[in-house]
Amino acid sequence: MRYNETRDVMAIAPVIPVVVVPDAASGVEIARALVAGGIGVIEVTLRTEAGLAAIEAIANEVDGICVGAGTVWTAAQAARAIDAGAEFMVSPGIADEVNGVAQTRDVAYLPGAQTVSEIAHLRRQGVDATKLFPASVVGGPAAIKAFLSVFPDLVFCPTGGIKEDTANDYLALDCVPCVGGSWLVSADAVNAGDWEAVRAAAERAAAL
Numbered sequence: 196m197r198y199n200e201t202r203d204v205m206a207i208a209p210v211i212p213v214v215v216v217p218d219a220a221s222g223v224e225i226a227r228a229l230v231a232g233g234i235g236v237i238e239v240t241l242r243t244e245a246g247l248a249a250i251e252a253i254a255n256e257v258d259g260i261c262v263g264a265g266t267v268w269t270a271a272q273a274a275r276a277i278d279a280g281a282e283f284m285v286s287p288g289i290a291d292e293v294n295g296v297a298q299t300r301d302v303a304y305l306p307g308a309q310t311v312s313e314i315a316h317l318r319r320q321g322v323d324a325t326k327l328f329p330a331s332v333v334g335g336p337a338a339i340k341a342f343l344s345v346f347p348d349l350v351f352c353p354t355g356g357i358k359e360d361t362a363n364d365y366l367a368l369d370c371v372p373c374v375g376g377s378w379l380v381s382a383d384a385v386n387a388g389d390w391e392a393v394r395a396a397a398e399r400a401a402a403l
């Protein structure tokens with residue numbers, strides 16, 4: 196995957212699952228369950244110590260999935276994530292140094308924005324695909340429609356507060372090829388090792 200192919204990552208599935216992993220082995224099980232359910236993309240957040248190891252394990256052991264790193268804030272995190280095998284990176288907001296690494300290493304990047312000025316900042320850096328985070332708090336689909344009037348060539352991956360029953364409100368917009376969400380991989384399912392629940396949620400999400 197390359198920097199200018201962020202839109203290709205967004206085209207893989209209607210939902211990019213945002214995942215917090217307790218350990219690398221769980222990350223592998225989650226990725227396998229997602230693939231079994233028809234979702235070929237996963238964003239493993241760097242919010243836990245296990246995030247990097249999980250990215251590496253998924254990249255090495257799971258076929259049929261595009262693995263990315265989420266909650267990437269620093270250049271050092273970005274470099275480690277790419278070295279571990281991350282094919283794309285995501286930040287919840289603006290992280291200029293991560294964008295710099297993404298451009299230098301030619302890795303797909305999806306930074307977050309919440310305001311017109313933040314989107315304008317990203318556009319000046321050559322970004323043409325962004326998250327809206329936290330989407331449900333900053334205006335939901337109505338906010339995206341408003342942004343579109345001044346950024347007609349932008350595509351969005353809204354994330355934050357989106358569930359199975361609200362995802363289609365966003366996906367109905369032409370500029371929203373996918374949404375992000377944690378609902379497919381709940382903490383309860385991960386703690387219980389209930390990979391069938393993850394597979395079933397992925398199957399429903401793949402049909403959105």
Ligand SMILES: O=C[C@H](O)COP(=O)(O)O
Pocket residue numbers: 213354355356357375376377378
């Ligand atoms: O922390 C936020 C998650 O990464 C995505 O939001 P969510 O849990 O509301 O789906």
Ligand SMILES: CC(=O)C(=O)O
Pocket residue numbers: 213240264265266267285286287328354375
């Ligand atoms: C919210 C999100 O997508 C992230 O932590 O990168």
